[in-house]
Amino acid sequence: MSIFTRYAMDALMKTSHPEINRRQCWNLHPHRTPCTTCKDICPYGDQIFTRPNLVKDWDPCTDCGLCVSACRSGCIAPSPEQVQRDTTPADNDNDTIWIGCEKSTRKNTITRLCISALSWEALAYLALSKKIVLDLTPCGECENDLCAEQLRKELTRLVEFFGPTVFEARFTLAYELEDAPYHVKELSRREMMEQLTEGSKSGTKKLLQKLPGLRDEEDAGMDFRLLLHQRTKQLKAAMETPLRYGYYLPNVTDKCFGCGKCEKSCRANALKVEDLPDGQTRIVVTPWKCGECGICVASCSNHGIDGMKLRQLTTLGPVSIYKCTKTLCADCGKPIAPDSVDGICSVCRIKRRTKKRQEEAAARAKERAAEREAKRAAEEAAKTAAKESAKAAAQELAAENAAASAETAVPAAPAAAPEAAAPTASI
Known part of the structure; x- marks a missing residue:
């Protein structure tokens, strides 16, 4: 019944292509050169992508996983089938996993x-469970320079993650057909049935964890x-002396004053700025969420983060990478640089200047x-x-005119009086 349950869940959760979270794409942040890695490395890039992070048709997609491993910001999430397909070999009975390309004859x-x-995270997960043999016999004749460059990046990142000693112990690079020949452990019928049952249970459990509502959106x-x-x-809980793993984290300098721009720019929610009870502020990074994309470096305008630094960690859980005491603005209360003059x-x-x-002006x-x-x-x-x-x-x-006219009129009156009185006297 468990085998049928496995196939039923496979059919139920069938997803034939990766998923893109456009908010997390590097191209949506300030940059000088646009990133076209996913479109360039995809064998059907022109048929699938109209431009990076924007898909016009998923039908040609073969779910090979090249775009997932090449994406620098982790905005392309693998399909559940790819996750199960790439991690299931860690549960098989052999102590070695042989990995090769389609051109290999072995x-x-x-x-x-x-x-x-296969992303370096998937290879690292397999290497922590089994020994890995990478069949590189066809790589010398391969004409795909982008895949060759991506493989060099993956191997370099694995060396940085495990360290040279552990890498050499867990990985074997087979350049010839005679190197690390493939062999299968003989299983009895009972052991084979037990392995099928366990594989069915683990596969069903992984698929059930991917159902909506049972999974955190941040994950x-x-x-x-x-x-x-x-x-x-x-491994840390099981080992007395835990291994250390190299992981790139933001390198915070003394110029950081906890403004929080890096936290806002991190679309993976890997970086948090937390205020402590003692008045200090710390920056906490969750490495397994961090895609080492460097967007936080580009967003810091005060050069508080000057790049990504390789650190040695025992687990990929939250890590405090910096502590400081905030200096707040006298007007708005936001964090400011300690050496601010005013x-x-x-x-x-x-x-203030505008006011x-x-x-x-007023x-x-x-x-x-x-x-x-x-x-x-x-x-x-x-x-x-x-x-x-x-x-x-x-x-x-007017007064002068009136006075002048008055002076002219007064002398004429006495001269006329005798003439009028003369007849009266004669009578």
């Missing part, structure tokens, strides 16, 4: 379009890293308005004075 446990289709698209984190945590942030400084300029406007009022009042007063002076002059002129 028999391998895992066969992919290219070895680089979506982080399957290989999450599995790697869980495996390293198990004790305010750049935004409030601009606001000062507005006040100065004062100048009032002065100009007062000057215009004074000038207008002076002009009105001058007009009024001119009118009054003109009126006074007119009155004076």
